[in-house]
Amino acid sequence: MPAFKTQTISGWGRFPQAxxxxxxxxxxxxxxxxxxxxxxxxxxxxxxxxxYGDASLNSGNGVVLTERVNRFLAFDETTGLVTCEAGVLLKDILDVFLPRGWFLPVTPGTKFPTIGGSVACDVHGKNHHGAGSISRHVEFLDLLLASGEIVRCSQTENSDLFWATAGGMGLTGIILTVALRLQRIETAYISVDFVRTRNLDETIELCEARDDSYRYSVCWIDCLASGNALGRGVLMWGEHARLDQLPSRLAKNPLQSRKKRDVTVPFTFPNWAINPLTVKLFNFGYYHQHPKERNGAIVDYDTYFYPLDSVLEWNKIYGSRGFVQYQCAFPLEVSRKALTQTLEVLSRHGLASFLAVLKRFGPQEGLLSFPLPGYTLALDIPFNNPNLLETLNRLDALVVAEGGRIYLGKDARMSAGHFAQMYPNLEKWRAIKRKVDPENVFSSDLSRRIGLSEF
Ligand SMILES: Cc1cc2nc3c(=O)[nH]c(=O)nc-3n(C[C@H](O)[C@H](O)[C@H](O)COP(=O)(O)OP(=O)(O)OC[C@H]3O[C@@H](n4cnc5c(N)ncnc54)[C@H](O)[C@@H]3O)c2cc1C
Incomplete structure (x- = not known):
């Protein structure tokens, strides 16, 4: 009998625990x-x-950790195709292949996820408007089914199962191996153009006008600004810097960005530490710290893609009750109106978020993948507001009414009723799930909460 250890765990938001x-x-x-x-x-x-939430929790049931199943299996230097076990971290891929001139084709805002988890959530990055999510760059994956059979899936081989597994939150089986196509880069630096926007209209107008000219785009939003300043932010467009763009001191070692010392949050902050006042001060300072416009700033890839990773265990600043990340996406045609309404609700209820990020999404494959052509807003909100869950539930209704959806990789509290109205391919996905896992061997706290595995 394989050994297991009974333990209480949580996702990154530290809510819920199981x-x-x-x-x-x-x-x-x-x-x-x-x-x-x-x-x-x-x-x-x-x-x-x-x-963030309960996708990898399984109260009273089994959880298979993949952290030790993390070997590199093959690499093709001519095409950049890396094949590895599911427990390899995105950071491991960067550590090994960036010095050789290769970068991830898509990366979320942290380099600490595993490749298996990244495919299961079908993660998106700042280049979704052009590159899609990570599944588009997966050559194949090997999936262990409930029957014990291992099936190779790709966009052309067992493609139904592939598109049910990318974004399928671990519910079609256990991903054992992933073959991912990396992209060529000349340097470990990003050339960034910044613009500080006055309000949401300007933010969206600039995204629409300029996003397609850049590989990467992201906007930090001051979500506590209101009135005429509602939705103001700092837009940051990026391109991988070419060698001839680097100053000479960096050009000597273009694929080696300087290692910064990581700091660790030493203890869990009190629950009141993040409150509307501290967040307002932070947001005001962050907004005004940026010039109105700046072009061609050269920053190392860690600073551009992973600003939070340098503070290890930063989730402790939200206190012992933890926090939720609310990430919604709206179709393009309603984005401006729906985002305005969302920001107004948040501002009215004083739901403080240090981190509010707006991104443009492009087209998306994957039956349960989150992105849809339009805009996504992601907010970290602490659990120190008694109205939090009720307010977010009301926002879910708005998301449903506008044809939008909530990201399962971040969710910890959505209802089954709202979920069913957000994902139009749910029944197609369920039909595949029924075929490969009729007894629901693979289920989680998330899947039971939102009724994913109910046939
Ligand atoms: C600071 C921060 C920033 C983030 N930014 C982004 C972002 O920009 N874009 C984005 O898309 N996401 C983002 N995320 C979310 C995160 O990237 C994803 O949730 C990622 O998938 C987590 O990977 P993991 O290995 O930790 O998986 P876990 O959290 O452990 O699991 C996530 C899901 O994957 C499943 N899973 C894990 N391994 C396997 C496997 N081998 N086989 C089958 N299923 C598996 C689990 O069952 C679970 O359903 C961010 C998270 C943080 C903390």
Whole structure:
């Protein structure tokens, strides 16, 4: 019988928490044994716990940690195709391949997720408007099904299963191996153009006018600004810097950005530490710290893509009750109106968010993948507001009414009723799930809460 350890775990938001039975296999063959011999009613894979809510939790059931199943298996220097086990971190890929001139084709705002978890959430990055989400760059993946069979899936081979697994939140099986196409780069730096915008209209107008000219685009939004300044922010467009764009001191070692010392948040902050006043001060300072416009700033890739990763365990600043990330997306035609309404609700209820990020999405494959052509807004909100859950539930209704959706990789509280109205391919996905996992061996707290596995 494979050994497990009973432990309380959570996602990155530290809400909710769940006691589960954790397996920690060292290799793929042990994962197969766990699947064959586990004693719990259900199993779910867990990568590095960087999804915010309950996607990798399984109360009273089994959780298969992939952190030790993390070997590189192959690399093709001519095409940039890397094949690795599911527990390899995005950071591992960068550490090994960036010095050789290769970068991730798509990256979320942290480099600590595993590649398996990234495919299961079908993560998007600042280049979604042009590059789509990570699944578009996956050459193939090997999936362990509930039956014990291992199936290779790609966009051309077992493609139904591929598109049900990319964004399928671990519910079609356990991803064992991923082959990912990396992109060529000349330097470890990004050339960034900044513009400080006055309000949401200007933010969206500039995104529409200029996003297509850049590989990367993201806008930090001051979500506590109101009235004429509602939706003001700092737009940051980026391109991988070419060698001839680097100043000579950086050009000597173009693929080696200087290592900064990481700091760790040493303890859990009190629950009142993040409040409307501290957030307002932070937002005001951040907004005014940027010039009205600046072009061609050269920043290292960590600063541009992973500003939060340099503060390890930063989730502790939200206090012992944790926080939720609310990330919604709206179709293009209603984005301006729906985002205005969302920001007004947040501002009215004083729901403080240090971090509010707006991005433009392009077209998207994947039955349960989150992006849709339009705009997405992501907000981190602490649990120190008694109206939080009720307000977010009301916002969900607005998202449904406008044809939008909530990101499962961030969600910790959405209702099954709202979820069912957000994902139009849900029944197609369920039909595939029914075929490959008729007994619901793979389920999680998330899947039960939002009724994903109910056939
Ligand atoms: C600071 C920060 C910034 C972020 N920015 C973004 C962003 O810009 N864009 C974005 O899309 N996401 C973003 N995220 C979310 C995060 O990138 C994703 O949730 C990611 O998928 C987490 O990977 P993980 O390995 O930690 O997976 P976990 O959180 O452990 O699991 C997530 C899901 O993947 C499943 N899973 C994990 N491994 C496997 C496997 N081997 N086989 C099958 N299923 C598996 C789990 O069952 C679960 O459903 C961010 C998160 C943080 C903390």
């Amino acid at each position: 006691e589960a039975q954790l397996y920690r296999p060292e290799r793929t063959s042990e994962i197969k044994t766990i699947l064959r011999e586990h004693t719990q009613a259900a199993l779910i894979a867990r990568g590095n716990g960087r999804s």
